[in-house]
Amino acid sequence: MMNRTRIALALVASAAMLAVASCGSGSDPLASGGSTKAASAGTIVVGSANFPENALLAEIYAGALSAKGITVEKKLNIGSRETYIPALKDGSIDLIPEYTGALDQYFNKDAKATGADDVYAELKAAVPATLTILDKSAAEDKNALVVTKETADKYNLKTIADLQPIAKDLTLGGPPEMKTRLTGVPGLKRVYNLDFKTFRPLDASGPLSVQALKNGQVDVANIFTTDPSIAENGFVVLGDPKGLFVAQNVVPLITKSKVNDTIAAALNAISAKLDTATLGALVKEVVVDKLDPAVVAKEFLTKNGLG
Amino acid sequence: MINRIIAWLADVAHWQGDDGILRRLVEHMEYATTALVIAALIAIPLGLYIGHTGKGRFLVVNAVGAARAIPSLGLLYLAFFWLAPRLSGEVAFLAPAGLVLVVLAIPPILSGAYAGVEGVEPAARDAAVGMGMRGTEVMRHVELPCALPLILSGIRSAMLQVIATATIAAVLGLGGLGRFLIDGLASQDFPQTASGAILVAVLALAVDMAFALVQRSVVSPGLTGRYGKVSL
Numbered sequence: 172m173m174n175r176t177r178i179a180l181a182l183v184a185s186a187a188m189l190a191v192a193s194c195g196s197g198s199d200p201l202a203s204g205g206s207t208k209a210a211s212a213g214t215i216v217v218g219s220a221n222f223p224e225n226a227l228l229a230e231i232y233a234g235a236l237s238a239k240g241i242t243v244e245k246k247l248n249i250g251s252r253e254t255y256i257p258a259l260k261d262g263s264i265d266l267i268p269e270y271t272g273a274l275d276q277y278f279n280k281d282a283k284a285t286g287a288d289d290v291y292a293e294l295k296a297a298v299p300a301t302l303t304i305l306d307k308s309a310a311e312d313k314n315a316l317v318v319t320k321e322t323a324d325k326y327n328l329k330t331i332a333d334l335q336p337i338a339k340d341l342t343l344g345g346p347p348e349m350k351t352r353l354t355g356v357p358g359l360k361r362v363y364n365l366d367f368k369t370f371r372p373l374d375a376s377g378p379l380s381v382q383a384l385k386n387g388q389v390d391v392a393n394i395f396t397t398d399p400s401i402a403e404n405g406f407v408v409l410g411d412p413k414g415l416f417v418a419q420n421v422v423p424l425i426t427k428s429k430v431n432d433t434i435a436a437a438l439n440a441i442s443a444k445l446d447t448a449t450l451g452a453l454v455k456e457v458v459v460d461k462l463d464p465a466v467v468a469k470e471f472l473t474k475n476g477l478g
Numbered sequence: 479m480i481n482r483i484i485a486w487l488a489d490v491a492h493w494q495g496d497d498g499i500l501r502r503l504v505e506h507m508e509y510a511t512t513a514l515v516i517a518a519l520i521a522i523p524l525g526l527y528i529g530h531t532g533k534g535r536f537l538v539v540n541a542v543g544a545a546r547a548i549p550s551l552g553l554l555y556l557a558f559f560w561l562a563p564r565l566s567g568e569v570a571f572l573a574p575a576g577l578v579l580v581v582l583a584i585p586p587i588l589s590g591a592y593a594g595v596e597g598v599e600p601a602a603r604d605a606a607v608g609m610g611m612r613g614t615e616v617m618r619h620v621e622l623p624c625a626l627p628l629i630l631s632g633i634r635s636a637m638l639q640v641i642a643t644a645t646i647a648a649v650l651g652l653g654g655l656g657r658f659l660i661d662g663l664a665s666q667d668f669p670q671t672a673s674g675a676i677l678v679a680v681l682a683l684a685v686d687m688a689f690a691l692v693q694r695s696v697v698s699p700g701l702t703g704r705y706g707k708v709s710l
Contacts, residue, residue: 253666344651347664369496372661373651382562383651386570 218264228268230468238478272417285414308442330410344389347372505653513579525591590632594625
């Protein structure tokens, strides 16, 4: 499967080289540098994680790059980070919208930073040699532990730390990978000394998590700060005084050999325009108003003169 | 890879506790048998009725054929989004998963039942009527025993499909052996995913084999020919 993709990419790349060579007057197709040029000017495969906001961000990236005349292929909703980072490393995809903190902890088992700039610097140093990150945006989509209004009132909950005496009676819900992930169940134990009664694997801040929290299958759910369900259902986001959930600024993670000035400028311009409120509003259009992510992405790009 | 799968399966810690293999196995069988019983309660009487009377045959044959084409995962999401907001508690998750499995199990059981009754030799039926049996008696004493092999093989093939497909319960955050597939994939723990798949396959085969034995013991020897040619 991988081999076939690689062969296909190689064929596309060589076809592109031939086309470039035959059009250019007097250029030597065998001249050194010709191949690297063709590769970096080749198709950018944009991937995304399997939740609406990430797919939307990928659409925004793809739209902005197409507007600059770059050939873009989309492979959206791939899965969790544990699945798409290997895909990025083996060249199945070239670009994916990422979040600084979570990515830092993925690459760097000793990640310590929690503030936005510290995390960004630490991440920049930890990214594998073949990959790189561009400018971060102000938009932050943080993990948060969320409870219903009733639960918050009943136990007088304001922060995650308030869960300590009662966690043993509560069920925690979140994506399946939360069970083993550093910022997941092990992190809650290490930082807040929380031992939940059980962990229930659901989805990544999706309809299952919201439904399970509303219905009481779980008492505490992992829901993202930009998720529209929070306002819709009056859920209470618990504070994180010890910074278990580190800064999560949206940042493009891209294969180093694919970056050129045009691509970097286009993606950095997006990061400059995004903040948490803007992103939250865009996500609501996709999740609540059921608009096509590609359409929402296009609107954002047009409004900001990016596409 | 094979060694890592064996190591995963051989780890005693993976068999115990609330998320261990034994607990998941029990959950898996609970989902599968519940769905199968509900499906059988619907499909067997309906199939017998259609086979006996011939009424509604065209409609049901085609409806059953169409039902086989329903994608289980698609139906699961559809059922979840439709049912979950209308139900509360654990049922909000169990009902959509159960519905999918019941829909999956009905077609093979139903077609086994009506085909079985339909295929009963007219001579046997005539003889029963000639002996003074009424419609329901013909059904109970002649048609049902003669149709039993096909009814049972319908149930058996439904069971096999339901056990294999009950893994999708895990998609909704429920238990069952599908948990190992979903959790293993989400955290790139391939030995766990592969072990889950192996466990489902082994369970399906084991239950199928057990069913074959049951089938052998309850079907009239006169039908299977195991006692040689015996006239009815």
